[in-house]
Amino acid sequence: DDQLDINENPLAATQVDANLLFPEILVNFSNIRESELDARIGTIPQYYEPAFGVIGDYALGLRSNTFLMGNVWSNIYTNVLKNSGLLERTALEAEPGTRNNIIAQAKIINGLAYWQATMLWEDVPYTEAVDFVTQLPKFDSQESILRNIAADLATAVSLIDEGSAKIESGDLVYDGDMDLWRRAGNSLRMKILMYIANKDEGSVSGDIAALAAGPLLETADQNAQLSYLDAPGNYNPYWNILNNFANGVNPTWYIASEASFNLISSLDDPRLSVYYDESEDAATVGTGDFGPVSSPGTFNGFGRTAAILSSTLIRPDRPDTYIVASETQLLKAEAILRGLASGDAQAAFEAGIRASINEYDGTDREVADSEVSAYIESLGSLDSKSDNAALLAVRQQLYIANFERLPDGWSEWRRTKVPTLQAPSGSQVSGVVRRFFYPPDEVGANTNAPSPKALDAPMWYEN
């Protein structure tokens, strides 16, 4: 029998420290968001028009690329949620109270991943998913998922206490700074409550009011994000596509889309030259003329003279931003304007804009504080505007701030419908795409999968 007792894999571990699981969760989650979402679906919320592969097809075609859907689904469930589930389970098996911070860190990332899933597919497995028991998890309604995530985030934040163990060396987001995790947890929860409020203000207004009082993410340096590095093997995958195929520059593969360009341009927003590069055409270089932009669904490089997404936006060390101050503060401003919370809407509005522009501090497109102040001033105070105009101003800023944060930008647009988007030309659905189809692998294996809805069918949380 000794001769046969050799069935333990010498290259695997039977248990691991939480610090070793967390990087796997974060890096995989970000890689899929950067290479499949940020890099490819910008045409849906019309931040850019892409030349590359399936991206254009997504809005144009009735169907979409099955690999893209399958990869994102698989990543969320079999990587992020499984490993965060293992993290949480292992922590719960320890002596009660000793691993509370770890549980909180796992729950916040868990909430983010489920938010991502429901934003792409609406109803997805939640209550029975990744429970290590159920073989065919049922699909929960988006409403219940959002409410559950919010509740779970509240639990997470309440668990944070400086006394218990936390993930530090494996925490690529905050290096174990639990104050920032608390802010991030609160901010994500407020965002999710704002989605619910879109449908049912009454049930969440109290919680929003409480959250608006803080602590929330306030400045860009508090953003919850995974920082890629300008180092081989740690490059942002979005940029790495250009690196692999085009020597690291954008050869008019990602060009400016009318909707976003015109909005940013009309506001004389300093982010215009952060987000876009002038065309390569010698006649326009240095003139401030970015070159022609594309109408929705019509990719047109105009013989390489089109305005393109900038080399700052698509860069090797571009972070994947999970939960950010700019969006949080702007949502807070909206909540106050709508009477869901009390406070200074104008201050939150300004903080949001400032946090958004400050995301580019340290890059070659850093905007001087004075210029930011001047821009904010040029927008006029919210108090001076009608209710509707004030709300529109905030929502325009949300759209601009989420530029190239596709998972958030697309979701916010579906909530606010600001700016007005035209259905892409040649699209086989009449409206703007609202969802992905379920990936065929899940549909094939899980009899609980609902029948597919049209790509432009609104989600529950939309108005």
Added chain:
Amino acid sequence: QGITGTISDGDGVPLIGASILVDGTTSGTVTDIDGNFTLEVPANTETMTISYTGFETMSVPVIVGQKVYDITMLEGSTSLDEVVVTAQGIERQKRELGYSVATISGDEVGTVRETNVVNSLQGKVSGVQISQQSGNLGGSTKILIRGVNSLSGNNNPLWVVDGVPIFDNNVTTGSQITGGFDTGNRAQDINPDDIESISVLKGANAAALYGSRAANGAIIVTTKKGGKGNRANITFNSTYRADTPLRLPDFQNEYAQGTNGRYDLDNLNGWGPRIEGQQVENLGGETVALQAYPDNVKDFYETGSTLINNLAIGGGSEKSNYRFSATALNQEGIFPGSELDRITLGLNAGQKFDQKISSSFGINLVRTTSGGRVAQGGNDPNVLVPIINGFPRNLDLNQIRNYIDESSGVGEQLNSLSETTNNPYWVALENQFNTEVDRVFGNFALTYEPLFWLSFTGRLGVDFIADNRFRSNRKGTLGRVQGDFTDDRIEQRQLDYNFLATAGNNLTDDIFVKAIVGFNYNTRVFERLQNQAVNLTVDQLFSTGNAEVNNVSNSFSERRLFGVYGDITFTFRDYLSLNLTGRNDFSSTLPLDNNSYFYPSAGLSFIFTDALKIDDGILSFGKIRTSYAEVGGDTNPYQLAFNYFPQTTAFGQFGTGTSFPFDGRLAFSGPGTIPPEALRPESVQSFEIGTELQFFNGRFGLDFTYYNVTTEDQILAVPIPESTGFSFQRLNVGETSNKGFEITLNLTPIKTEAFTYNSLITFTRNRFVVEALSPGTDRLVINSGFNSLQIVAEPGESFGLYANTFQRVEADSSLALADQRVLVSSETGLRSAGDNERIGDVFPDFIAGWTNNMTFKGVNLRFTFDYRQGGLLFSNTVADLRSSGLAAETAIGRDGSFIDRGAFIEEADGTVRPNDIPVTAQAFWQNYSDGGITEYSIFDASFIKLREIALNYTIPSSVLSKVPFQTITLGVEARNLAILYSEIPHIDPETNLFGSASDGAGIEFNSPPTTRTFGVNLRLGF
């Protein structure tokens, strides 16, 4: 009276060691190295019996006064007294076997020599399905005996050479879906020139003694040994062959690249304007008149060549034998720069000692090097076939032949086809995938026979494979601009030890008993070390120190198995045999407390023609046989524990993945598969009954077998919904059955002194049924993850291929899918997505082979057809050719008046009218062959192929008296000659993305075209 003679085969080649027995006596002899014999026969002798393995036993009348006998023996599987090699190297009379065994002689394998020996079995053995997986040099061939037993994908038979098992696995580098290389199944290392015979033991019944690894049957190879007689027997065999693609797509040649009729250089497709000599800019930036180049794809391929030279020297004495063989195979493929070279050295020797001890050993050294194998699948810049098939029809190949500029010292790619598509010459010549496989396999056996009825044998088998692979992307490769390379070093070791005692004696005058008890130890180790070096600094310098990042990963597995077995055979008066076996295994891969399993078998053979003394001139031989066997099975190592695995990379689409450590942090992940609880051994139960009949003195032979194989408690990693957090769960699953019958017909309609015509027909019908799944499960996805295609197990059905389909008229839903009317949108005139539906059964309804063999004096003509009916194949190549507007059929209706006539429109009131909305051909085909809707890229996989033709001429020995050769045979040969029937357009229906290691049957994804081969062969005997 002393007589002499020569015994030779139909080609005039002397048979060494043929036995001559004087009937009615115990005296006899065997032929020497030249096929000669000398024998003293008593005066009253009437006949003598001549026998030789693989040939029909003959009775030759002894005529008083005739001193010289020149006897020609006929090859045949009809030989009644044929000896076959069965499990554990035990030789048995075929007549005493309770199960069906097919034997193929070395000649049949060697006549048209294949690089991969498995291919030469095609069409020749009933019950066996052999399919070549791709046209790659050294690519793999899948062999399936009596259908799939295991749902796990491991259904390959066990390969055994001279009594010891060897590896036949197929380890891929890279994912097969995202740009993998088919590096071939390793049975291809067996040199066809060294094969004496191959026995195919079909299924559990024949292979009970080998245990679970032979649950899918076993292929027993016996290599050539030196003959007796102190004269060197030297043969030299040389083959030259030329290879061309068997089938290339049918292209349209009327429309240029572009979109919606507009010319656009950036679109590698055929949706541009009609080609009418208009002035356009070409790839090189020149303005030229637009013209079609109909042969640009064909001209990209080169004529491949194969040169095989074999020299063998054999000989021996009464007590010893020896054979040495050296073979060089040099092959150049149809892709520029592709080549494969193999050197095989084989040595067999045996010695009988005086103390009743004899020993033998055999060793094979095989070194295979290859370069330029083509990647399949997608998402990798080196997947070459879609680049080639995607040539716009107006692409002038001469524009891209100049693919590199080395002037700056760093090779710069020239004439890439688009911003993202590499020049195919760059891919073929600069980014080669190279392999170096060194393999040693051999055996040593020692036998001690203390008594005439008792012997002990110890046999040791070793198999060692060092498989080094290297792939590189040169700096400047679009998709991997910074350059990278991967080293992949795989080592496999197998040690197999058998000890067995054999006793055989008469119990009574009528009953003979042979008993065997044995012990087996088998251990296998798999080790792998891979490094991917990314971002090279100096061009073409493949040192890890030249890379900015190195991602190293390793793997290891080891397994051990102990087995004890027994076998006893009772034979009554030579016509009734009963065989009983039993084996108990102990496997390291199963739970320690449940790692032992026992399995028995029983077989009965009854030669009723002998028992009832039937010999009426019509029925000359008749046997019925039946057997029942069980085989237990284990699983792979390290499947039982819930483990966390260190990670070296994280996935990113388009090769953008990152590596760990990430910013200095390591990463671990939980498993992708939920480990099993309380795993049980698998169990296969196999029953067969059959008959062998011969009529008209063997001119007509029939071998019929019915079998029923049931597999229970399969150990399977079942795909589960990913929303569980896992992709698979390992379980003991349900029950499956294979029921079927096999027919082998052997016809010799013409047999005269000068001319013999022999025809062999094989027919196999196998019906696979999923009998039950695990409780509470009514549907199990067996294989998935590929463009919504899924292979699904459902109780009461065979494996079904499910795919996304187009929307149908709701009212038709009770009809078969093919009969339901397809809907188009009343707005767009295009089809839209429907449900995921069962398209049909994956496996063929039946397969058949027909081999014809004609001998006229020294001329031998042999040809083989093979036929597969049913089953399905998804072709990504066809889908791409259509959606890109390059396939011939897409040229129709380009003026925008294309109407999808096969479809219907649903009115607001629910009624349905035929579609009348015109669309562009581009819109139709892009929709029709959409990547997400695979319905119309799935085809009936039936085909009939002319598999091989060989014409050989043996120069009569009378002509040869003045030259130093004993025999000269000249031949011409051809393989994979023609597809006589197929339902699939554009490609050879015989292909599979997943290679021999998987049952992901029926998926084609950018596979290299298979080749048609013509060759000449020269064989000299000294």
